[in-house]
Amino acid sequence: MRGANAALGAAGLAAFLALGEAVPRLGLVEEDYFPPTSRIADALGTEIADGSFWTALGDTLTGWALGLAIAIGAGIVIGVVLSVVPYLREATASTIEFLRPIPSVALIPLAVLLYGTELRSVLLLVVYASFWQVLIQVLYGVQDVDPVAEETARSYGLGPWARVRHVLWPTALPYVMTGVRLAAAVALILAITAELVIGAPGLGARIAVARTSQAVPEMYALIVVAGLLGLLINVGARSVERRALAWHQSVRGEVAV
């Protein structure tokens, strides 16, 4: 079943690539703007051989990883504090609901004003976008604590910190993992957007350069790289999730008793 699905998936991808080759060659679309698959593949090969491509990839990954790490750390700490301290959640709820829907790209002018084209510009946008993903999931997760589990912990004399560590945190972890997975994807989008629009060094800036210099196949090759990066990040996040939540219903599946 699994093998058959994989084969179908591969066949679908092959068909898509073949279509990408055939349509420009047949003249259905302008070849200058939609180069056939083989030319994109060629350009990709050239990129990979170029040292400055790897520098750009490194820059993008640095912005992504650093921004994501800050967002996850801040999201978890602030989320737990908001939930644990009485009244804080209610006091901050409306502010959060106001700030959360602000699109991160709307902050691009602010980022440019503050930091110009530095890495910090990228970080500002990445952190702003992914922080909310984590925070909201932590807030939901913490509310899911089972009162019986909480009472059990209290009856065995576990203090507030021990209850956060042994009851609240494991309960919230499945939610946190979802938040991290969403945040990882959003962080990549924002990292590349920031580079593309602001011109901070990275894959996005390289795409912009390829566009302005009419290097259309190279532009597509870089877009493919960005797509592959997104794919890898999602696969990676899912595998981390499965490992961390082996005990959880969503991962363990049905158990014969």
Next chain:
Amino acid sequence: MLDVRGLKKVYEGSGRRVEAVRDLTFSVAAGELVCLVGPSGCGKTTLLRCVGGLLRPTAGEVLLAGRKVDGPPPGMAFVFQEYGRSLFPWMRVGENVELPLRRKGLGKARRRELVADALGSVGLADAAGAYPWQLSGGMQQRVAIARALAYEPEVLLMDEPFAAVDAQTRADLEDLVRRLWRERSMTILFVTHDIDEAVYLGERVVVLSASPTVVREQLKVDLPHGRDQVHTRVAPRFAELRTRVYEQIQAAKRGTERPVKSPLPRQG
């Protein structure tokens, strides 16, 4: 060992005032196994949560070995009805049993010893590495009992622990509690809505009234120490005692003010 004096608990909220427990006074001697039984909804769980220090009573007090209980005392262990939610699914069975011991500040070797001993006495010596959700309901409740045993409490509180397991498992678990009580000379306060269970298990049965709750009657169970499911349950004395408790519960449900005075023949 355990003294409950004038305990009263009133829940107040959203304009409603519910008096769950009105005035409860009883005590449990060291090494005694006392069953609390009452009609459903009579505030048994509220009472036990107050005794365990999980709920603050509106009035009255609970004393454990002469010390006032405010907050869960180290000398008490709680076994909940909802074993599936009381055990942590993210920890293996051994870790679940060990967790409270870590809070007690015991050394690693001592903890391991206590965990192995507790799991051994409930017949789950080789389940330490399993996750709770890999076990059957009865086994999960035995893990919860093992966790309480390893904690070495002065008083073990059990809140309708067998209400959610099937009848056969239930009989096994009842015998397990009797055996552990005799082997370890523990003090146990056992809450149940099952009259047969209360009489079969207890050395004494405290019958509660309907809510707002008071103690309706206290009954000494003068059955022999060695009890078994087959013979004890058909003994004439068992039938008399359960009839007596049954009448009290029925009267409590009807809300009769004075206890029924049906004669309870002394055992000769």
